[in-house]
Amino acid sequence: MKEPNRWQFLKSVVLISGLLQTSALVANPNSEVYQFDIAAGSMTGALSEFSEVSKVDINYPANTVSEVKSRGLKGSYTTEQALQQLLKGSDLSYRITGDNIVTIERSQLAEGKDPTMMPPVQVIGQAVFDATNTGDADYGQPKIGTATKTDTPIFETPISVQVIPKAVLQDQKTTRLKDALENVSGVRAQTTLGLGNGFIVRGFRTGRVFRNGLSASGLSIGAATEFDTANLESVEVLKGPAAILFGRIDPGGLINLVTKKPRDESFYSLEQRFGSYEFYRTEWDATGAVAEDRSVSYRFTGSYQDNNSFRDFNLNDRMLIHPSLTWKPSDATSITVDVEGLYQEHRSDRGLFAIGDRPAPVPTSRSYIEPNDPLDKTSKVNLGFDLSHSFNDQWKLRNRFLATFNDSEDISIKPANAFTVASFLDPTTTNRIYQRNIFAQTVDAETYTSNLDLEGSFEFLGARHKTLSGLDFTRSTGTYWTRGNFIRPISGLGIDIYNPVYGIDPAYFESALATPFPAGINYSYFRDEWYGLYMQDQITLGDSVHILGGGRYDWAKTGRGRGASITSAEAVLPTTRDEGFSPRFGLLYQPWNWLGIYGNWTTSFGANNGVTDSGKSIDPEIGEQFEAGFKTEIFDRRLTATAAYYHLVKQNILTRDQNSADPNAVAPIGEARSQGIEIDISGRITSGLNIIGSYAYTDARITKDNRGLQGHDMNNVPEHSGSLWVKYDVNDNNVLNGWSFGLGLVAAGQRLGDDENTFVLPGYARLDAFTAYSYKLGNKRLIAQFNIRNLLDKAYYESTDPFQNAPPRVGIYPGAPLTAIGSIRLEF
Structure with missing residues (x-):
C-alpha cells in the first residue's frame, strides 16, 4: 500500500506551504x-466619479465606454478593487503594467491597441484586500x-451551462460536491458505498469529474474518488455531450471543478x-504576493473535518491541503503550479x-455493518x-497538465449473494435474517x-472569429x-433486520x-490511453449572431487483464482500439441585448473499458443531442436565466451482466433516450437579494435492450x-445591517430504483435555512453563521448504488435528518 508514503509527502507539503505563507506575510503590501x-x-x-474620489485620471478611447452601463459602487475599496467592481459584468477590462500603470479597454478586442487611446497614467498606491468588501458575494456567473x-x-x-459560485458554497456550508450540485437542474447524485462522486446528468450517469479542465477521476473502479469543497472557486456544469473539447465523457454532461488560484493581493481567512x-471542521485560505513586484504569488487552502453520521457506526476523518504558486515573468506569461492532497478514513x-417495491420499513439511521468493522x-x-x-492581443497559447494518484482500501460487511441479486434474507426465518x-x-x-x-x-x-485548436x-x-x-x-454473520444485535468475532475478518x-x-490490471485533436471556431456577425462550430477526432486504447497476481x-x-x-x-x-435564442447539435464518442462475460469487447458508446x-440577462445583467429543451440518445450503455456469477462481467443495455425541459436561474436581483434555482422535467427511458427492458424508466x-435558494443581505436598515437570511428548497418526485423497475424511491421535499451576522473590525470581517439542513426533519432517500459495489436493491442510501451547523469565520 502507498498511503503511508503519500501521507508523509502531504505532511511535507504542509511544511513547505507554511514557509511560503510566512514569506508572503513579510511581503504584505498596504494601500x-x-x-x-x-x-x-x-x-x-x-x-468620472471614481476619478474624483481616488484622484486617479482614467483614460480610454472615446467610443470604448459610450454605450456601456455601470451597476454603480458603494463601500470602501482600494483603487484596483473599485475598478474590478465598476467593470464587473461588462466587456471592459483594465491592465496594470510596469510601475502601477492602468489602462481600460474592451476585453474582447479583435485587433491590437486602438490608435485613439490616450496615454496611460500612474495609479498611486498598491491594491490590498479589504475584507469588508462583499462585492464578490453575489450569485452572478457572467463567464465560464x-x-x-x-x-x-x-x-x-x-449551450446550456451553469455555474455554482463560491458564494453559494459558502452560504450553504457545502463540504461535498454532491450537495453543491443540488443547485443545478437535471443533476442527481448517485454515490456508491455512501461516498464518491458519481452523478446522473440529464438521465445518464457519469463517474468522471474534471478539475480545471482536465480529468481528475481516473478509472472508475472500486470506490470513487472523493472531493472536498474547501479549495473550490466554483463548480461548472456543461450540459449535453462535451466530447469535442474533453474527449471521453458521458453524453449527459461534464462537471468541472475550478480551484482557487493565487492572487497578488493579500487575503486570509480562518473558519471553524x-x-x-x-461534526467539527476547520477551513483556511491564505493568499498574497511573495515578491515586491507582485510577479510571484501564492495560495494555501485546506480543511480538516472529523464527524460521525446519522447512520450507525459511520464516521469520517478527512484532511485536504492545497498549496499553489503563480509566477508572472511578464504581462504576457503566467505559470501556476499546485499540489492537492486529500486523505480520508x-x-x-x-x-x-428494498422489500417488495419500497425501501424496507426500518429507521434510516440503521446500519447493518459492525462497530468493529x-x-x-x-x-x-x-x-x-x-x-x-x-503572443499579442490576438493569439494565446495554453498548456495544462495534471497527474492524479488515487489509492483506496475498504473492508466491509455486505449482504450475501449481492452481486447475483439472489435473496439476501433467509426465507426460513420469515425473511427477518x-x-x-x-x-x-x-x-x-x-x-x-x-x-x-x-x-x-x-x-x-x-x-x-475566435478560434481554438x-x-x-x-x-x-x-x-x-x-x-x-x-x-x-x-x-x-446473519443479523435480524428488525432487532439487530451487533458484535462479531474478529476472527471472521481474518478467515474471510x-x-x-x-x-x-x-487481481485486475487496467490501462486506458486516449489521444484527441480538436478545432473550434466562434463567429460573431454584428452584435447579435453567435455561431459555434467544431469537431474532434479521437484514438483510444482500453483493456483489462485478470489473474492470480498483478504481474x-x-x-x-x-x-481494444477505437x-x-x-x-x-x-x-x-x-433580438435584444437581454435575450438570446439558441440551438445546438452535438455528438460524443466514448470507449468502453469492459468486456462481456465471454471475454468479448464492447463497441464504443455513442451519444447524440439536439437542444x-x-x-436572458435582466436587472442590469445581474441575473442570468436559461431555459432549454433537449433530446439525447446514448447507445451501447454498459451495465452489470446479471446473468453472470462474475461481478465484473458487463453487458450493453443497447440504447437509452432522455429528453426534457430544464430551467436554471442565478444572480442578484437587488443589492441585498440573491437567488439560485432550478427545475427539470426529465423523461429518461431504455429504448433498446437485450434483456427485455425496453420502455423501462432509467434508474x-x-x-x-x-431547487430554490434565496439569500437576503440586510444593508438598508440601521438596526439589522450586517444580518443575512436564507431559505432553500430541494425537491424530487418518485424514482425507479433500478433499470428493472422493481422498486420505487418515494418523492421528497427538503427545506433548508440559514442566518448569519457579519461584523466589521476595521478592514477585517467576522461572520457568525447558523445553518439548518432538512429543517422539517423529513425521512427521504437520495439514490441507489449504480451496481458498482452492490445491486440497487441492496444499496439504498437515505438522506440525512435535521442537521445543524454553526460556524465562525474571520477574514482579514
Whole structure:
C-alpha cells in the first residue's frame, strides 16, 4: 500500500506551504482605501466619479465606454478593487503594467491597441484586500471556460451551462460536491458505498469529474474518488455531450471543478464549524504576493473535518491541503503550479435495502455493518501545472497538465449473494435474517492528462472569429485486488433486520480475507490511453449572431487483464482500439441585448473499458443531442436565466451482466433516450437579494435492450425535480445591517430504483435555512453563521448504488435528518 508514503509527502507539503505563507506575510503590501458612493448609470459618469474620489485620471478611447452601463459602487475599496467592481459584468477590462500603470479597454478586442487611446497614467498606491468588501458575494456567473475553453460570456454561448459560485458554497456550508450540485437542474447524485462522486446528468450517469479542465477521476473502479469543497472557486456544469473539447465523457454532461488560484493581493481567512453528529471542521485560505513586484504569488487552502453520521457506526476523518504558486515573468506569461492532497478514513456505508417495491420499513439511521468493522482509507494527490502565454492581443497559447494518484482500501460487511441479486434474507426465518459476508477491495490508480490549446482572434469578411485548436492526451493505469467470498453467506454473520444485535468475532475478518475471490482472477490490471485533436471556431456577425462550430477526432486504447497476481493480470492484458469523430454546431441569436435564442447539435464518442462475460469487447458508446432554448440577462445583467429543451440518445450503455456469477462481467443495455425541459436561474436581483434555482422535467427511458427492458424508466431519474435558494443581505436598515437570511428548497418526485423497475424511491421535499451576522473590525470581517439542513426533519432517500459495489436493491442510501451547523469565520 502507498498511503503511508503519500501521507508523509502531504505532511511535507504542509511544511513547505507554511514557509511560503510566512514569506508572503513579510511581503504584505498596504494601500489607501477610499469610500465610494457611485449610482448606477452610464460607465462614463461612473468612471468620472471614481476619478474624483481616488484622484486617479482614467483614460480610454472615446467610443470604448459610450454605450456601456455601470451597476454603480458603494463601500470602501482600494483603487484596483473599485475598478474590478465598476467593470464587473461588462466587456471592459483594465491592465496594470510596469510601475502601477492602468489602462481600460474592451476585453474582447479583435485587433491590437486602438490608435485613439490616450496615454496611460500612474495609479498611486498598491491594491490590498479589504475584507469588508462583499462585492464578490453575489450569485452572478457572467463567464465560464468549460463550454468553449475561452472567456466567452455564458450569455453568448449556444449551450446550456451553469455555474455554482463560491458564494453559494459558502452560504450553504457545502463540504461535498454532491450537495453543491443540488443547485443545478437535471443533476442527481448517485454515490456508491455512501461516498464518491458519481452523478446522473440529464438521465445518464457519469463517474468522471474534471478539475480545471482536465480529468481528475481516473478509472472508475472500486470506490470513487472523493472531493472536498474547501479549495473550490466554483463548480461548472456543461450540459449535453462535451466530447469535442474533453474527449471521453458521458453524453449527459461534464462537471468541472475550478480551484482557487493565487492572487497578488493579500487575503486570509480562518473558519471553524461545529454541528450535529459531532461534526467539527476547520477551513483556511491564505493568499498574497511573495515578491515586491507582485510577479510571484501564492495560495494555501485546506480543511480538516472529523464527524460521525446519522447512520450507525459511520464516521469520517478527512484532511485536504492545497498549496499553489503563480509566477508572472511578464504581462504576457503566467505559470501556476499546485499540489492537492486529500486523505480520508471512514467506514463504507452499505445502505439499506428494498422489500417488495419500497425501501424496507426500518429507521434510516440503521446500519447493518459492525462497530468493529476496520476503518477504510482513501488518499488522493493531484499535481497540476498551467502555463499561458499571449503572443499579442490576438493569439494565446495554453498548456495544462495534471497527474492524479488515487489509492483506496475498504473492508466491509455486505449482504450475501449481492452481486447475483439472489435473496439476501433467509426465507426460513420469515425473511427477518439479513445474511452477510465480508469483502475487501484495494485500488491503486494513476492518471496523467495534458492538453495544448492555441486560441486566436481575428476579423474576416466582416465577421469576428475566435478560434481554438488543440490536442490532448490521457493515460490511466490501475490495479484492483479483491478478497473474501462475496457470494456465499458466512455462517454466524446473519443479523435480524428488525432487532439487530451487533458484535462479531474478529476472527471472521481474518478467515474471510484470507480467501482470494474469484479464485485465480482476483487481481485486475487496467490501462486506458486516449489521444484527441480538436478545432473550434466562434463567429460573431454584428452584435447579435453567435455561431459555434467544431469537431474532434479521437484514438483510444482500453483493456483489462485478470489473474492470480498483478504481474499475471498485466501479462494477459487485452487491448481494444477505437477511434471516432465528434462534431458540434450551435447558433445563438440576440433580438435584444437581454435575450438570446439558441440551438445546438452535438455528438460524443466514448470507449468502453469492459468486456462481456465471454471475454468479448464492447463497441464504443455513442451519444447524440439536439437542444434548443433561450437565455436572458435582466436587472442590469445581474441575473442570468436559461431555459432549454433537449433530446439525447446514448447507445451501447454498459451495465452489470446479471446473468453472470462474475461481478465484473458487463453487458450493453443497447440504447437509452432522455429528453426534457430544464430551467436554471442565478444572480442578484437587488443589492441585498440573491437567488439560485432550478427545475427539470426529465423523461429518461431504455429504448433498446437485450434483456427485455425496453420502455423501462432509467434508474434514479425523477420526472420532476428542482431547487430554490434565496439569500437576503440586510444593508438598508440601521438596526439589522450586517444580518443575512436564507431559505432553500430541494425537491424530487418518485424514482425507479433500478433499470428493472422493481422498486420505487418515494418523492421528497427538503427545506433548508440559514442566518448569519457579519461584523466589521476595521478592514477585517467576522461572520457568525447558523445553518439548518432538512429543517422539517423529513425521512427521504437520495439514490441507489449504480451496481458498482452492490445491486440497487441492496444499496439504498437515505438522506440525512435535521442537521445543524454553526460556524465562525474571520477574514482579514
